[in-house]
Amino acid sequence: MAGRMDGKKAVVVGAGQLPSKLTGIGRAISELFAHEGAEVCVVDYFLDRAEATVKAIVDAGGQAHAIAADVAEPSECTRLVHEAHRTMGRIDALVNNVATEEGDSDPLTLEVEGWQRVMDVNFRAMWLTCQAVIPLMQEQGGGTIVSTSSAGSRTGGGNLFAYGLSKAGVDAMTHKLAMAFAPWGIRCTSVLPAWVATQHSMDGLIQAGVVESEDQVEELARRSNPLGRFGTALDVAYAVLFLSSDESAHITGVSLPVDGGMLGTIGAYQRPRNAP
Numbered sequence: 001m002a003g004r005m006d007g008k009k010a011v012v013v014g015a016g017q018l019p020s021k022l023t024g025i026g027r028a029i030s031e032l033f034a035h036e037g038a039e040v041c042v043v044d045y046f047l048d049r050a051e052a053t054v055k056a057i058v059d060a061g062g063q064a065h066a067i068a069a070d071v072a073e074p075s076e077c078t079r080l081v082h083e084a085h086r087t088m089g090r091i092d093a094l095v096n097n098v099a100t101e102e103g104d105s106d107p108l109t110l111e112v113e114g115w116q117r118v119m120d121v122n123f124r125a126m127w128l129t130c131q132a133v134i135p136l137m138q139e140q141g142g143g144t145i146v147s148t149s150s151a152g153s154r155t156g157g158g159n160l161f162a163y164g165l166s167k168a169g170v171d172a173m174t175h176k177l178a179m180a181f182a183p184w185g186i187r188c189t190s191v192l193p194a195w196v197a198t199q200h201s202m203d204g205l206i207q208a209g210v211v212e213s214e215d216q217v218e219e220l221a222r223r224s225n226p227l228g229r230f231g232t233a234l235d236v237a238y239a240v241l242f243l244s245s246d247e248s249a250h251i252t253g254v255s256l257p258v259d260g261g262m263l264g265t266i267g268a269y270q271r272p273r274n275a276p
Ligand SMILES: NC(=O)c1ccc[n+]([C@@H]2O[C@H](COP(=O)([O-])OP(=O)(O)OC[C@H]3O[C@@H](n4cnc5c(N)ncnc54)[C@H](O)[C@@H]3O)[C@@H](O)[C@H]2O)c1
Pocket: 013, 014, 015, 016, 017, 018, 023, 024, 025, 026, 043, 044, 045, 046, 049, 069, 070, 071, 072, 097, 098, 099, 100, 121, 148, 149, 150, 151, 152, 192, 193, 194, 195, 196, 197, 198, 199, 200, 201
């Protein structure tokens, strides 16, 4: 049976695996793409994390290459795209998946350094990889760009002020790029996961004081959205697969929630920790 990404060359940025039993979103996307027939460049800040994902793909019979790059550095964003292009000969699908909350806070205590770090990694880097890949896609006659945004781009409250704004920027950029480059057959979309059970987010829930221990996570998950469970990395990967494959050939400029219906509830509210 033909794979849904047969013949495609894909780059997934932020696709290493954290040392954890829970699969990260970028890794899940890379493995699914490879399973569906794509050749994948797996990019991560940590080479060993990228190599761990590549090994999993190659062990399963797929084709993948590891690239180390720090997307906080503007020149690295350009280099990683060109290295992937040199390695595979073309790039049909770019997935921007890196984000950080390092230094983030609420609107009144956030410091400029924290704001800048979050904006550079979550927003500027996605623009710069797009800036590098779009001319290549124009020349080859099309391609797809899917960026991992977050339901946090639309929700209010909480202590991740810069993170939410950076993701809102990603959604706005997605729409603008989609409109600008549709005539070249380049489709740009984003996905908006809500809470996904990755190690990164489980640690974050505890650090932010949303739950005190992992025992409370299940109850929180049940209440967090209408479908009553956290998402999995694979839930997000299947949405990205659809948006990167020819099955979504007539879709561009959209931001797709993958959130168990959370954004549909209009009213779920995270009360500030210091509220009276
Ligand atoms: N996990 C969730 O609950 C959740 C919810 C909404 C949105 N998201 C979004 O999904 C994406 C992935 O989240 P995840 O939980 O799977 O994270 P993750 O930490 O498991 O994966 C991100 C990868 O990016 C790499 N990375 C970090 N900084 C980098 C840098 N400067 N340069 C290159 N690589 C870097 C990390 O090494 C890691 O392997 C992020 O964009 C995040 O905002 C996650």
